[in-house]
Amino acid sequence: MKKDRKIGICLSGGGALGYAHIGALQALEEAGIEVNYVSGTSMGAIVGVLYAAGYSPKEIFELIEKEKVYKTINLLDLRGDDKTGFSKHTKLRKVLDKYLAFNEFDSLKKHFFVCCTDIRNGIARIFDSGSHLKEYVIASASIPCIYESVMIDGVEYLDGGIVNNFPIEPLIEQQCDVIFGVSVVHFTPYTEEVGRLNLLPLVYALMDENINKERHQLCHHFIAVEGMNTIDNHIFSFKNYQYIYQCGYQSMKKYLSQNAKQLRIEN
Numbered sequence: 001m002k003k004d005r006k007i008g009i010c011l012s013g014g015g016a017l018g019y020a021h022i023g024a025l026q027a028l029e030e031a032g033i034e035v036n037y038v039s040g041t042s043m044g045a046i047v048g049v050l051y052a053a054g055y056s057p058k059e060i061f062e063l064i065e066k067e068k069v070y071k072t073i074n075l076l077d078l079r080g081d082d083k084t085g086f087s088k089h090t091k092l093r094k095v096l097d098k099y100l101a102f103n104e105f106d107s108l109k110k111h112f113f114v115c116c117t118d119i120r121n122g123i124a125r126i127f128d129s130g131s132h133l134k135e136y137v138i139a140s141a142s143i144p145c146i147y148e149s150v151m152i153d154g155v156e157y158l159d160g161g162i163v164n165n166f167p168i169e170p171l172i173e174q175q176c177d178v179i180f181g182v183s184v185v186h187f188t189p190y191t192e193e194v195g196r197l198n199l200l201p202l203v204y205a206l207m208d209e210n211i212n213k214e215r216h217q218l219c220h221h222f223i224a225v226e227g228m229n230t231i232d233n234h235i236f237s238f239k240n241y242q243y244i245y246q247c248g249y250q251s252m253k254k255y256l257s258q259n260a261k262q263l264r265i266e267n
Contacts, residue, residue: 011044015235018043020248
């Protein structure tokens with residue numbers, strides 16, 4: 001695609017399933033598609049801010065392995081005394097401080113939007129300028145009851161996915177010429193009996209798709225990552241990061257191959 005085109009990508013939330021975003025971005029990079037606008041919620045915001053800071057998908061994946069953020073024990077800090085959650089965001093904060101030497105949106109190499117939920121007013125707020133970059137990303141990934149809320153300028157924030165798990169709106173407002181959307185919370189029909197272990201990911205995927213389906217339809221190119229939300233691969237399957245990454249990579253590769261003619265028309 002021509003470099004003067006405004007190309008945006010929306011990255012959904014989805015816990016551990018968000019590792020698939022790294023694979024999807026890798027496939028786009030290999031296809032020579034350069035994204036310059038990034039919008040994300042929760043895990044999509046974490047991957048998104050690193051990508052917007054200039055890290056390649058390969059470097060982000062290597063970061064995951066180096067910092068061992070695929071280990072649940074490294075993701076939780078139960079020393080928190082906040083009544084809104086059991087864990088602090090200690091590990092995420094350390095990673096962001098280590099790999100982002102700044103805390104302002106304007107220092108990013110790509111235009112970045114992060115979605116957080118203003119929990120007291122029950123609304124989603126999207127930020128793309130000013131300071132508190134890291135705090136907003138952390139707030140966007142604050143899963144209710146698991147992680148403590150984040151107070152920024154007197155406002156209490158939690159996971160953006162509570163209200164908007166697919167923040168495509170700012171990409172439309174920016175009048176992006178092409179918008180890719182990647183959802184990792186994809187409902188996969190079950191052929192087996194539904195039980196206690198597979199019920200939660202099934203219900204979560206159904207709810208997310210029904211809440212956000214109209215947003216999905218606003219993308220020029222929407223990719224629902226396959227092979228997710230199963231009994232083995234769900235929002236807490238951090239140890240399966242390699243498989244989840246491959247799901248994102250293969251799903252995007254498949255989409256680009258199937259829509260090669262349409263993508264050439266846009267060149």
